[in-house]
Amino acid sequence: MQNRLKSQYIIVLALSVLVLSNCKNNSKKHHNYIADSLKKKMVKEWTKTIPGNFSDQTEVVFDSTRIVTFLQKHPALVPYEQDLRSFYRKRKFAYAWYEKGTLIEQAGNLNDRLMNLQNEGIYKGIPYQKDLDSLIFDNHSKTRVKKPDIGTELMLTAQYFAFSKLAFRGMSDSVSRSVNWFLPRKKIAYDDYLDTLLKRPSKTPAISEPVYRQYDLLKSFLAKYRRLDAHESWEPIIISKKLKPGDSSAVVARIKARLYKLEDFKGDTLNNRFDDEFKAAITQFQLRHGLSADGLPGPGTMAEMNVPLKSRIKQIIVNMERCRWLPVSLTTDYLAVNIPEFKLHVYHADSLLWSCNVVVGEKVHQTVIFYGEMQYVVFSPYWNLPESIVRNEVLPAMSSNPNYLNEHNMVITGRENGLPVIQQKPGPANSLGLVKFLFPNSYSIYLHDTPSRSLFGESSRAFSHGCIRVGEPIKLASFLLKYDSTWTTSRINKAMHLGKEQQVTLKQKMPVFIAYFTAFTDRNNLLNFRKDIYDRDEQLASMIMSGSGQY
Numbered sequence: 419m420q421n422r423l424k425s426q427y428i429i430v431l432a433l434s435v436l437v438l439s440n441c442k443n444n445s446k447k448h449h450n451y452i453a454d455s456l457k458k459k460m461v462k463e464w465t466k467t468i469p470g471n472f473s474d475q476t477e478v479v480f481d482s483t484r485i486v487t488f489l490q491k492h493p494a495l496v497p498y499e500q501d502l503r504s505f506y507r508k509r510k511f512a513y514a515w516y517e518k519g520t521l522i523e524q525a526g527n528l529n530d531r532l533m534n535l536q537n538e539g540i541y542k543g544i545p546y547q548k549d550l551d552s553l554i555f556d557n558h559s560k561t562r563v564k565k566p567d568i569g570t571e572l573m574l575t576a577q578y579f580a581f582s583k584l585a586f587r588g589m590s591d592s593v594s595r596s597v598n599w600f601l602p603r604k605k606i607a608y609d610d611y612l613d614t615l616l617k618r619p620s621k622t623p624a625i626s627e628p629v630y631r632q633y634d635l636l637k638s639f640l641a642k643y644r645r646l647d648a649h650e651s652w653e654p655i656i657i658s659k660k661l662k663p664g665d666s667s668a669v670v671a672r673i674k675a676r677l678y679k680l681e682d683f684k685g686d687t688l689n690n691r692f693d694d695e696f697k698a699a700i701t702q703f704q705l706r707h708g709l710s711a712d713g714l715p716g717p718g719t720m721a722e723m724n725v726p727l728k729s730r731i732k733q734i735i736v737n738m739e740r741c742r743w744l745p746v747s748l749t750t751d752y753l754a755v756n757i758p759e760f761k762l763h764v765y766h767a768d769s770l771l772w773s774c775n776v777v778v779g780e781k782v783h784q785t786v787i788f789y790g791e792m793q794y795v796v797f798s799p800y801w802n803l804p805e806s807i808v809r810n811e812v813l814p815a816m817s818s819n820p821n822y823l824n825e826h827n828m829v830i831t832g833r834e835n836g837l838p839v840i841q842q843k844p845g846p847a848n849s850l851g852l853v854k855f856l857f858p859n860s861y862s863i864y865l866h867d868t869p870s871r872s873l874f875g876e877s878s879r880a881f882s883h884g885c886i887r888v889g890e891p892i893k894l895a896s897f898l899l900k901y902d903s904t905w906t907t908s909r910i911n912k913a914m915h916l917g918k919e920q921q922v923t924l925k926q927k928m929p930v931f932i933a934y935f936t937a938f939t940d941r942n943n944l945l946n947f948r949k950d951i952y953d954r955d956e957q958l959a960s961m962i963m964s965g966s967g968q969y
Contacts, residue, residue: 429677450666465684479512480515482503485503485572488572488573495545498580501579502575505609508613510901518564525570526571528556528578529550532547532550534583537641538584544582544824550574550577553567553569557570569726580607582611586742589961593961597958598784598787599787604743625721625942628857632737636737636939639945643727645681646825647728649729652726660716662692663713670692674688677723677785689909698713701713706804706940707946707947708759708877708947708949709879711962730937735963736958737936737937737938746931751764751926752765752931753792756934758934760776760880761774762774762886762888762894764894771884774888775874776887776889777874777880778880778882780881783883783884787933789860789930789932791930792930794924795856797895797914799853801842802840804859804862805837808837814960823840826847828842844916845917848869849868851866851887852867856866864885865886866885874889892914898928899924905922929963936954
């Protein structure tokens with residue numbers, strides 16, 4: 419059935435993404451752990467109950483037993499029985515989708531979205547979808563008798579709950595855990611949100627959906643890429659020789675045409691000269707894909723430009739699903755690390771304050787995606803070497819170089835599990851640099867400075883054993899200690915170079931999110947893609963696009 423009414427939904431809130439690394443190991447026992455206290459706190463903080471008035475109609479009601487009769491006829495909707503009862507009990511069983519016997523506009527809006535689930539990046543079918551479409555059509559066809567139909571009423575409400583679980587909540591906790599996502603999942607009061615949904619459009623022109631803001635932004639790009647895929651062959655563009663500014667070549671015009679379709683280039687696509695506009699477009703494309711931005715169409719840039727559109731569509735859909743798992747919004751300061759982006763983002767109430775480069779775990783020491791709370795800043799830290807590094811790196815080095823420990827300012831402080839316990843003293847050569855940032859967790863993950871500054875200039879920065887190396891440690895320390903006026907910039911610098919460890923407890927704990935997004939929009943509303951450095955996308959994409967994932 420053709421779309422009759424356009425949805426007026428607008429999606430809420432801001433990008434708090436991002437990422438993490440495992441300083442010790444990646445064992446399964448860590449993967450299943452989230453402290454009960456954290457769980458309770460996050461459930462309370464992330465629950466999004468959207469207030470509002472129910473639709474104006476309260477006089478026309480129905481008998482609660484009609485819900486039983488309806489579910490007997492539609493057994494596939496039984497999982498939503500409690501949602502139905504809760505919603506109608508609150509409104510004393512008044513019809514919600516009718517005004518003066520006629521279906522309200524939101525009924526058509528919901529039906530349109532149900533009929534076009536792939537626009538939401540959803541491949542899972544909803545039961546009785548065609549039945550609802552027929553009921554809507556029949557209701558609009560009746561012009562003489564204006565009387566609410568209980569079957570249509572309950573079908574709409576049940577289908578709303580089915581849709582909301584797919585579009586707003588996403589796949590089950592077991593699915594997110596199976597793809598190594600250990601951030602606590604958000605909770606939504608869907609019946610309260612339905613309350614807001616049903617308010618008159620004139621009273622609520624902009625209705626916010628309970629999904630992280632990135633979801634709606636990615637959804638708009640999903641539609642654009644699908645339109646491109648429907649009309650473009652997207653054959654690979656091959657450059658036979660290196661191009662530089664001032665060159666003229668037919669391939670330049672081809673690249674301009676492609677960049678125009680990708681919205682990076684806005685000039686003349688028939689012009690085959692390597693001009694300033696072309697270089698600026700190449701630079702923007704490179705920045706959107708996490709490449710070195712030299713403005714030249716080199717092999718790495720062309721490889722990204724030649725990625726098939728269907729692959730990009732899949733990438734967008736996978737990250738839309740991840741967006742469903744995040745909190746809708748936060749009102750506090752927080753830190754977010756996005757592993758594939760190699761970035762730390764610092765936020766206040768979902769407004770991005772600043773970002774910096776980070777180094778994350780290499781593929782053999784993969785990141786753990788989880789939530790923690792920053793509690794301590796440690797200046798001039800000792801480094802207690804993990805057993806894996808002692809066993810695999812230090813002991814072999816000691817056997818070939820008896821002076822290895824002295825050369826690296828390390829000492830043996832004991833023995834444990836058949837291995838020496840080794841500690842590196844504070845100092846400029848310490849592997850943790852001059853400061854570390856601790857948020858207690860079962861994965862032994864933390865953020866820290868590093869003496870290896872050159873790695874921050876690399877476009878791909880997966881080099882660590884798991885912990886996250888921060889490109890701007892002084893700025894981060896100042897941000898975390900901003901509630902203590904005694905910690906001035908000069909005092910922070912002095913503590914970092916004191917050579918004596920000093921641990922400072924933060925006056926306010928700072929939320930830290932470690933996440934994994936390979937597609938996202940930036941603050942300029944440009945679509946970004948990053949390489950799937952840990953091969954996390956394909957498994958989730960398979961479950962989504964086959965419709966086999968559990969909801």
